[in-house]
Ligand SMILES: Nc1ncnc2c1ncn2[C@@H]1O[C@H](COP(=O)(O)OP(=O)(O)OP(=O)(O)O)[C@@H](O)[C@H]1O
């Protein structure tokens with residue numbers, strides 16, 4: 001498998017290879033799936049997962065939109081997109097009612113668009129609080145464009161604020177990234193309980209698609225123990241794939257490249273290929 005991936009290094013060949021893999025394993029396509037990547041704890045690889053999953057889907061010829069809803073703008077930087085490339089910013093869309101279409105930027109990767117973040121999103125949270133229908137803004141803005149995409153992924157900041165509530169309201173499902181550490185596990189429980197309260201209060205249908213263990217270093221015994229604990233507690237809700245710690249994944253954002261462009265044969269790329277397959281299987285089952 002590793003060798004097979006290494007053989008396909010040029011973008012065109014890589015794209016064809018992904019298209020074949022995905023169409024073989026997933027003949028039926030679920031349309032218009034909107035997924036939020038969330039976690040209360042920072043640094044659990046939400047952005048790394050959102051960017052590389054979006055790239056995997058796009059390389060498999062699914063029309064994919066990634067929305068960077070984190071004022072840190074890391075997904076935008078990761079993809080090497082300049083915020084000024086968009087005619088309007090996400091802040092304008094949410095606060096001034098600008099058209100969401102004007103915030104969409106193409107990326108280097110065929111089939112993959114990005115709505116970049118901007119630093120002003122940090123204050124949007126506060127400003128939205130005073131507006132009517134504040135939790136529904138993103139869902140309403142996405143409605144006219146969602147038919148144009150197979151998959152829409154939303155990368156969120158490490159908190160459950162009004163922006164991430166907007167993301168959850170707009171989403172069909174959500175993925176939680178969790179690194180195997182004590183604080184991450186505590187944060188996971190708090191997050192699940194908080195989402196349940198939000199769902200109940202707002203009568204939302206958004207479902208947990210799965211919990212993804214990230215930054216996994218299997219050389220440490222404690223890592224396996226945390227993963228076993230996760231699986232025994234949350235059972236099949238935990239993805240079978242774990243994302244291993246990998247230096248190429250650490251390096252790739254600094255080069256503004258997805259892992260498939262940076263080193264398509266590395267362990268990190270393989271982890272995201274396996275995760276991408278599992279994601280598609282869960283979305284279509
Ligand atoms: N599998 C991995 N192996 C090594 N480094 C990784 C891996 N995944 C992510 N990283 C690195 O860990 C750091 C945190 O990752 P990332 O920014 O994706 O997390 P995040 O959950 O989005 O963070 P935040 O909560 O601040 O938004 C980054 O420096 C990233 O490059």
Ligand SMILES: [Mg+2]
Pocket residue numbers: 046047048070074155156157
């Ligand atoms: Mg992030």
